């Protein structure tokens with residue numbers, strides 16, 4: 001009986017401490033539950049890359065806890081870049097490579113993050129997609145050039161799903177065929193890529209230390 005009387009308050013104190021810890025953890029989880037932000041920026045002169053970007057957005061937006069911002073490279077502002085947890089760049093192939101406008105956007109990412117963070121894209125994800133007029137006429141070069149820039153800036157690059165559309169480096173569409181433009185298969189692959197990118201970015205952020 002004596003033993004119980006001495007021991008009981010100590011157990012209660014321990015229990016109270018544990019409950020307080022659990023409450024703190026739950027409160028912390030609440031903070032971590034702020035949405036993961038993905039910026040999809042694209043350049044498009046004749047609308048094809050914009051269509052692929054819209055499909056990527058659909059896939060990304062299907063992931064719970066993810067907020068997706070779809071912007072042309074000209075519309076994407078400094079704040080959009082700074083606040084993003086992941087950045088996706090869509091480009092048309094221009095002369096076997098990414099377009100000058102897309103390249104300028106990559107340079108702007110470096111400039112913006114260079115000013116706001118010591119380690120540029122460290123802790124953020126990145127991915128690419130493109131459209132081109134003909135088969136095997138620069139799609140790999142365009143995507144690899146953008147991927148190289150993202151890697152240089154310390155982003156973690158997430159590749160594509162390659163259903164049937166040659167999208168291991170990120171989705172692509174050949175738009176000069178018959179009929180021309182972005183077809184349903186291209187869009188389906190882009191949606192799957194968007195979903196994968198958003199899901200993996202969410203998982204990465206959830207596991208990341210603040």
Ligand SMILES: Cc1cc2nc3c(=O)[nH]c(=O)nc-3n(C[C@H](O)[C@H](O)[C@H](O)COP(=O)(O)O)c2cc1C
Pocket residue numbers: 043044045046047048049050091092093094095096097131132133134135137138175176
């Ligand atoms: C200046 C210029 C250069 C191009 N160079 C290529 C090229 O090297 N390879 C290719 O397959 N298509 C090339 N194209 C075709 C575009 O990549 C294709 O039409 C693309 O889908 C356009 O995307 P957009 O509608 O988003 O502008 C070029 C188009 C332009 C305007």
